Amino acid sequence: MAAADWHVEIQNINGDLWMNSIAHDLTAQLAAILDNAVDAIITIDARGIVLSVNPATTTLFGYRSEEVVGQNVKLLMPMPFKENHDRYIANYLQTGERKIIGVGREVVGRRKDGTEFPIHLAVSEIKREKESIFTGIVRDISDLKHSQLELSRANELLEQRIRERTGQLELAQSQLVEKERLATLGQVSGGIAHEIRNPLNAVKTSAYFLLNAKNITPEKAREHLERIDRQVDLIDNVVTALSDVAKLPEPIRQPLSVSAIAREALQTISVPDQVVIHVTIPEDTPHVLADQNQILIALRNLLRNAREAIVGNGRIEIVARRVDRGVSIAVEDTGMGIAPENLDRIMQPLFSTKARGMGLGLAISRTIVEKNFGTLEVVSSVGVGTTFTITLQSDS
Amino acid sequence: MDSGSILVVDDDADITANFVDILTSQGYRADAANNGKSALEMVTRRKYDLALLDFQMPDMDGASLFEAIRSVRPELKAIMITAYAANNGVERAKKAGICRVLRKPVDMRLFFSALESITPNNNSEPV
Numbered sequence: 001m002a003a004a005d006w007h008v009e010i011q012n013i014n015g016d017l018w019m020n021s022i023a024h025d026l027t028a029q030l031a032a033i034l035d036n037a038v039d040a041i042i043t044i045d046a047r048g049i050v051l052s053v054n055p056a057t058t059t060l061f062g063y064r065s066e067e068v069v070g071q072n073v074k075l076l077m078p079m080p081f082k083e084n085h086d087r088y089i090a091n092y093l094q095t096g097e098r099k100i101i102g103v104g105r106e107v108v109g110r111r112k113d114g115t116e117f118p119i120h121l122a123v124s125e126i127k128r129e130k131e132s133i134f135t136g137i138v139r140d141i142s143d144l145k146h147s148q149l150e151l152s153r154a155n156e157l158l159e160q161r162i163r164e165r166t167g168q169l170e171l172a173q174s175q176l177v178e179k180e181r182l183a184t185l186g187q188v189s190g191g192i193a194h195e196i197r198n199p200l201n202a203v204k205t206s207a208y209f210l211l212n213a214k215n216i217t218p219e220k221a222r223e224h225l226e227r228i229d230r231q232v233d234l235i236d237n238v239v240t241a242l243s244d245v246a247k248l249p250e251p252i253r254q255p256l257s258v259s260a261i262a263r264e265a266l267q268t269i270s271v272p273d274q275v276v277i278h279v280t281i282p283e284d285t286p287h288v289l290a291d292q293n294q295i296l297i298a299l300r301n302l303l304r305n306a307r308e309a310i311v312g313n314g315r316i317e318i319v320a321r322r323v324d325r326g327v328s329i330a331v332e333d334t335g336m337g338i339a340p341e342n343l344d345r346i347m348q349p350l351f352s353t354k355a356r357g358m359g360l361g362l363a364i365s366r367t368i369v370e371k372n373f374g375t376l377e378v379v380s381s382v383g384v385g386t387t388f389t390i391t392l393q394s395d396s
Numbered sequence: 397m398d399s400g401s402i403l404v405v406d407d408d409a410d411i412t413a414n415f416v417d418i419l420t421s422q423g424y425r426a427d428a429a430n431n432g433k434s435a436l437e438m439v440t441r442r443k444y445d446l447a448l449l450d451f452q453m454p455d456m457d458g459a460s461l462f463e464a465i466r467s468v469r470p471e472l473k474a475i476m477i478t479a480y481a482a483n484n485g486v487e488r489a490k491k492a493g494i495c496r497v498l499r500k501p502v503d504m505r506l507f508f509s510a511l512e513s514i515t516p517n518n519n520s521e522p523v
Contacts (some may be wrong), residue, residue, distance in 0.1 A: 190480065194452070197479035198408060201500035205414035208504045213421040220417070227410045 040138035046131045048072045048089055060140055062112035073136075078110040093132075101125050101134070109138060118145045195238045199231035206231075248364070251291030251372050255395040258285050258320045258327055261292070265299040266318075274313045281320040286394035288327050290372040295392070298365035298376070302331040302388045305361060309335025309386060326374075328391040337382035346378060365390075400515035401425040401443070405435040405461065406450035406477075415448060418504075424515075432456040432464070439465050444472060445515050451478035451489070451497075459492040466493065473514050477502055 034041055040057035044050050050068050058065055061076050068075060074082045088099060104122035111117065120139045125132050206224040210216065259281040271277060288295075306316045310333055317332040338346055347362045362376075369376040369390050380386040402424050404415040412428035419426035427442075429435035432455045439447070447465060449458035456464070458476045465472055476489045479500040486497045496510040 194479040197500040198411070201477070201479070201502055202408060202410040202414060204501035205411065205418060205504070209414060209418050209421065213417070224414070224417075227414070231410060 038139075040136075042068075042073065042076075042136045042138065043126075044073045044134050044136070046089060046093060046133070048074060048085060050075075051133060057138070060111075060138065061109065067112075076109055078108055078116045081107055082110075089134075106141065109140075117142050192238065192242070196235055199234040202231040203228050242360070248294075248367055248371060251294050251368075253289045253291055253372060255287035256290055256292055256295065257287055258329060261288075261295055261299060262318050262320075262329070265296055265303055268300060269303045269307065271307050271316070275307060275310050276315045277318070278315065279318045281318070282322075285320045285322060285327055286396055288329075288392040289395055290374070290392050291368075294368040294372060295390075298368045298390060299329070299331070301361040301365045302390070305388070306331055306333035306335060306386070309333050309337070311336060322394075323391060326391055326393045328389050330387050330389040332385060332387040334385040337384055337386055338378070338380040339382055343378065343380060347376070400445040401427075402511075402515075403427050403429060403435060403438055403444045403447045405429045405432070405447060405453070405458070407431060407453045408450075411450070422508075432461040435461060436464055436468065439469050439472065443469070446511070447472055447474040449474055449476045449494070451476055451480065457488075459488040459494070462489070462492045462494055475507070475510055475514070 034054040037054055037056050040060045041054045042050060042057055043052045050071055050073050053065055053068050055065075057063075057068065061068070063075075072085075074085050077085060091097065092099070092101065100121065101123045102125070104120060107119060107121050108116050109119040118141045120141050122137045124135050124137075126135065206228045210221060210224050259279070262279055262281060266277065266279075303316065303318075310316070314334040316334075317330070319330045319332065321328045321330070347366045365388075366376045369392070372392060374390055374392040377389045377391070378386065379389075402419055404412045404419070404426055405428075406412045406415075407430055409428075409430055412430060416426040416428050427438060427444075429438050432453055435447070435449075438444075447462070449461060451458040453461070458474075458478075462474050462476075465474075474494045475496045475498060476494045477498045477500055478486075478489075489497050495514055498506055498510065
């Protein structure tokens with residue numbers, strides 16, 4: 001053997017020694033890992049016979065190692081897992097269909113003393129020439145399960161409380177609705193009472209005068225009778241307005257020129273000199289489909305409100321705009337504006353912020369516009385002004 | 397014949413005219429105002445024994461008007477008439493110092509008994 005070859009031989013011998021040493025270290029390390037693992041680690045053969053268990057297995061299941069090794073792993077399972085285990089393995093070996101291998105799942109373990117406990121089981125397969133062996137890593141998930149149970153109980157309690165609170169809120173809401181209904185009824189009767197008592201007062205005082213005053217001149221008598229007549233008309237107006245709300249006739253819709261409607265509405269509204277009216281209706285504004293008489297009522301109501309909202313100098317604008325499949329007609333004023341808390345109620349029947357007025361104008365206007373397949377919207381800012389916008393379908 | 401001077405304030409001119417006619421026929425001197433502003437101007441110009449005030453008027457309500465009047469004429473007394481059924485007006489009126497509150501349509505018997513108890517000379521003869 002040449003010196004160089006000898007040298008190599010020595011090296012090989014040393015290499016084997018080194019490899020042996022490493023293998024030894026590795027085995028010791030693996031044994032330490034197995035020995036100190038918190039999870040139970042169990043190996044079984046293809047028949048389910050336990051080949052080895054680590055110390056954690058004995059701690060977890062209460063068996064001594066020699067009581068388990070050589071036994072079927074079913075020993076560590078309660079029914080029905082116990083009953084089905086042979087079938088699981090056979091089925092896997094036959095079909096290769098994995099139910100637990102490489103997946104891991106929650107099952108139940110059984111201790112030597114018969115108690116059962118939830119476990120997470122992860123199984124891996126070690127394929128060998130003759131037959132596979134399987135390693136199961138078992139983790140006790142009692143604490144986890146307990147926490148989950150607590151959590152689900154807390155959740156249930158929370159849901160129960162939510163249900164109770166929802167019930168209370170629903171009850172409160174229905175009481176509120178009822179209260180609101182009564183309040184509306186009160187408002188309705190109050191509004192009607194106010195509008196009728198005023199003219200009644202005039203009628204009654206005129207009647208008193210005619211019945212009690214001496215030396216009434218024919219002119220004076222006539223003056224009072226005319227007054228009575230006028231005030232009875234006012235009462236009649238109130239009653240008519242109420243029945244108008246109740247039975248507004250079905251609209252007869254026809255194509256209408258927006259500028260013609262605006263012109264006609266403005267003709268019947270008188271405004272003080274210090275209020276300027278400005279109309280902007282582009283020439284190409286399409287005709288709208290609506291009942292002429294009804295839309296005139298609605299537009300006049302809006303114009304009247306605009307006029308009454310302005311104290312001193314001001315401006316009312318009528319602006320028509322083409323919108324999607326329709327035309328919007330805005331009545332803008334530079335009046336006192338509507339307080340935010342009243343804005344939602346302003347179109348309700350019998351709601352009024354005026355000293356005189358039953359609060360029917362806007363309610364009727366909205367009903368009219370809606371019956372004509374349109375919408376009535378309001379935007380307002382206190383001290384700046386209010387814009388009511390009627391949107392109607394166009395003729396096209 | 398002059399048994400007291402009365403200012404009638406209501407935004408309905410028919411109602412003020414009626415009260416002026418009735419009061420005049422009963423020997424009172426009566427003037428009419430149809431809003432709070434002119435009522436204030438009138439009490440500033442002339443002395444009245446009593447103001448008959450409507451509760452609800454466009455520019456200011458009767459209670460606020462009476463408070464404003466009192467700052468000019470602290471001695472002036474008032475009767476308020478209201479078309480409202482609710483009591484909130486009555487409370488406000490009483491707080492403002494108004495002697496009597498009557499509902500519309502006014503019962504004239506009640507009105508005169510209130511008037512006679514308030515005005516200085518209640519020796520008026522029925523007309």
